[in-house]
Amino acid sequence: MARPLGVVRELPERALRAGLLALSRRRSLGRVATRIPLTRAMVARFVSGVTFDEARPALERLRAAGMRTTVDVLGESVASVAAARAAADQYVATLDAVAATSADRNVSLKLSQMGLDVDADVCRENVARILDRAGELDAFVRIDMEGSATIERTLALWRELRPRNAGRGESGVVIQAALRRSADDLEALIAEGARVRLCKGAYREPAEIAFKARAEVDDSYERLMGRLLVDGNYPALATHDDALIRKAIAFARAHGIGQERFEFQMLYGVRRDLQARLVKAGYTVRVYVPFGDQWYPYFMRRLAERPANVAFVLRSVLGERRGQNPD
Numbered sequence: 001m002a003r004p005l006g007v008v009r010e011l012p013e014r015a016l017r018a019g020l021l022a023l024s025r026r027r028s029l030g031r032v033a034t035r036i037p038l039t040r041a042m043v044a045r046f047v048s049g050v051t052f053d054e055a056r057p058a059l060e061r062l063r064a065a066g067m068r069t070t071v072d073v074l075g076e077s078v079a080s081v082a083a084a085r086a087a088a089d090q091y092v093a094t095l096d097a098v099a100a101t102s103a104d105r106n107v108s109l110k111l112s113q114m115g116l117d118v119d120a121d122v123c124r125e126n127v128a129r130i131l132d133r134a135g136e137l138d139a140f141v142r143i144d145m146e147g148s149a150t151i152e153r154t155l156a157l158w159r160e161l162r163p164r165n166a167g168r169g170e171s172g173v174v175i176q177a178a179l180r181r182s183a184d185d186l187e188a189l190i191a192e193g194a195r196v197r198l199c200k201g202a203y204r205e206p207a208e209i210a211f212k213a214r215a216e217v218d219d220s221y222e223r224l225m226g227r228l229l230v231d232g233n234y235p236a237l238a239t240h241d242d243a244l245i246r247k248a249i250a251f252a253r254a255h256g257i258g259q260e261r262f263e264f265q266m267l268y269g270v271r272r273d274l275q276a277r278l279v280k281a282g283y284t285v286r287v288y289v290p291f292g293d294q295w296y297p298y299f300m301r302r303l304a305e306r307p308a309n310v311a312f313v314l315r316s317v318l319g320e321r322r323g324q325n326p327d
């Protein structure tokens with residue numbers, strides 16, 4: 001049993017990361033993986049449930065622990081107009097379901113799930129419909145950022161549709177520190193008063209357009225974070241990186257930026273200790289809570305972010321086969 005784990009540990013981290021990201025794009029594997037009951041226990045670490053009702057206790061627990069939340073209906077890269085419309089229907093239903101609870105009226109969605117690569121007009125209609133409903137419910141809508149090929153279209157669509165719930169819940173976008181273009185994008189967004197979430201970037205990008213070394217990505221994050229803290233409109237600092245979080249706190253203190261002017265964001269199931277510590281220290285922490293059956297690419301990206309998670313997953317599988325409790 002020690003052998004597969006040992007092999008995994010020996011693999012160079014970057015190769016493993018690249019391999020996992022490549023696997024995350026293999027739809028056929030996703031179709032198989034989602035049918036294997038054994039994977040459920042592992043997936044549950046990062047995914048709050050298959051239905052909204054299953055996700056609800058997680059939302060309530062987080063609220064009771066002083067956290068804010070944003071709900072994500074899992075799904076991306078739909079292959080048909082019908083699937084895109086169904087995903088938009090699901091978001092509208094989720095907004096209604098969230099509004100019927102005491103959870104934050106805040107959702108995050110992906111444009112590839114709304115049909116960006118299938119039919120741009122359908123995608124626009126879908127997002128408009130969601131923003132209209134969000135406006136009626138005073139709910140916030142975050143448009144997640146996907147691979148670099150989608151950035152121009154994502155920002156353009158958000159700019160076009162932003163007025164639909166401006167002043168009635170609002171909407172916002174995401175900037176990825178790993179991309180070289182992000183400093184320019186961020187300046188434009190700051191000038192527009194955009195609500196920006198800053199993250200490192202979860203997609204595999206070529207060196208011509210992206211920083212590859214961890215230190216370069218972290219430096220970029222720190223620079224962009226400084227710009228957002230000084231001039232941004234209630235920025236969201238999405239990271240689990242202790243060092244960057246400490247730098248954000250020190251920067252805000254040094255510049256007299258109050259805790260109410262920004263928030264930290266983290267993923268469901270990741271660094272729960274850090275989430276709790278920040279809440280205790282008085283910071284706003286919003287947890288990104290995904291639910292749904294289309295968890296495969298999301299789950300694979302979480303493995304890629306921390307290849308040690310692969311060992312965790314293997315241990316769970318092997319433990320379960322031998323009748324032991326998974327970690």
Ligand code: FDA
Pocket residue numbers: 143144145146174176199200201202203238239240241242265266267270271287288301302303305306309
């Ligand atoms: P980093 O990867 O350096 O991790 C720092 C530490 O955090 C690790 O040492 C480990 O302790 C812990 N950690 C990080 N990831 C973990 C994991 N999966 N499992 C266990 N521990 C982990 N990306 C994107 O391209 N577009 C988007 O729209 C978003 N949206 C988004 C929203 C929110 C709320 C978050 C937190 C993140 C995103 N991301 C994203 C993902 C983001 O780009 C990035 O891939 C992850 O946050 C991991 O990067 P960190 O900043 O946490 O640093």
